[in-house]
Amino acid sequence: MIQIYKPNAKNTGYGFSFQLGKDKYSYSLYINAIAQSSYDKQKRQGYFEGNKDNPDKNISVKFNEFELGEMIFALTKKSEWSTIHKFAKGGGENDMTQIYIGKYERTDRKTQKKSLENTLSFIRNGNQKFGITLNDGERTCLIEFFRFCLAKIYSTRFIKNQEAFDKKEYTKN
Numbered sequence: 584m585i586q587i588y589k590p591n592a593k594n595t596g597y598g599f600s601f602q603l604g605k606d607k608y609s610y611s612l613y614i615n616a617i618a619q620s621s622y623d624k625q626k627r628q629g630y631f632e633g634n635k636d637n638p639d640k641n642i643s644v645k646f647n648e649f650e651l652g653e654m655i656f657a658l659t660k661k662s663e664w665s666t667i668h669k670f671a672k673g674g675g676e677n678d679m680t681q682i683y684i685g686k687y688e689r690t691d692r693k694t695q696k697k698s699l700e701n702t703l704s705f706i707r708n709g710n711q712k713f714g715i716t717l718n719d720g721e722r723t724c725l726i727e728f729f730r731f732c733l734a735k736i737y738s739t740r741f742i743k744n745q746e747a748f749d750k751k752e753y754t755k756n
Contacts, residue, residue, distance in 0.1 A: 585728050589715045590629020594622045597713050598631045599703065601725065603732050604645075610739055612651055612732045616705055616713035617641040642705055642713055644668060644680060648736050655729045657684040658722050661699050681706040687716070 584603075590596035596619040604613045618640040620633030634640035646654070650666060657664035665683040672678045685702040701722055704714030717725065 585724060587715060587717075587721055588629070588631065590619050590622060590631070592622055592624065592627075592629075594619050594629070596629050597715050599713075599715050601728060603735060610732065610736045612646040612729065613643060614646065614703075614705075615641065615643045616715075618713065639711055642680065642707055642711070644682065644705060648733060650682075651729050651733055651736075654684060655726055655733075658701055658717075658726050658729075661686055661701060661722075679708055689716070 585601040586598065587600075588596070588598035590598075598617050598619070600615045602613050602615070603610055605611075617631045618634050619629050619631055620640070621630045622628070623630070653664050653666070656662070663683070663685050665681065668680045668682065670678055681704075683702075683704045683706070685704065686699055687702055688697050689700045690697050698719075700719070701717045702714060703717060704712065706712050
């Protein structure tokens with residue numbers, strides 16, 4: 584699991600966690616995001632826990648192997664990628680989440696040196712926004728974690744397929 588928290592004094596920060604999870608069939612990547620709930624000016628510290636039970640202030644998104652591949656590509660090239668997840672909620676309503684990896688030019692406050700970095704954002708139903716910037720270290724760790732997730736997905740699938748293959752009886756003709 585990787586956790587990246589970006590609180591700020593304006594209380595508009597976000598925290599993201601990246602976790603490999605397993606359902607009854609296979610592994611998937613889950614990305615959870617939460618909005619900052621408070622900020623302590625004296626400690627210069629932001630807090631997120633106050634929003635953990637507020638469904639409008641946190642989100643969880645499941646990604647498949649092909650989306651993982653797209654995210655690895657976008658982060659590796661410092662380019663852009665987007666997709667949409669739609670699903671039906673109870674009562675016939677639809678829920679839609681836009682997922683976007685963007686790029687932006689960051690200027691270092693001390694050196695004034697410019698660098699290209701990535702952003703990761705989710706927009707749920709057009710009005711609930713979650714987003715963070717990713718520096719080079721965070722981006723590199725995410726790329727490696729995403730590769731680890733893909734390896735786990737493929738190795739688990741290979742083992743299951745091999746077990747099924749081994750249970751069958753084959754004869755030579």
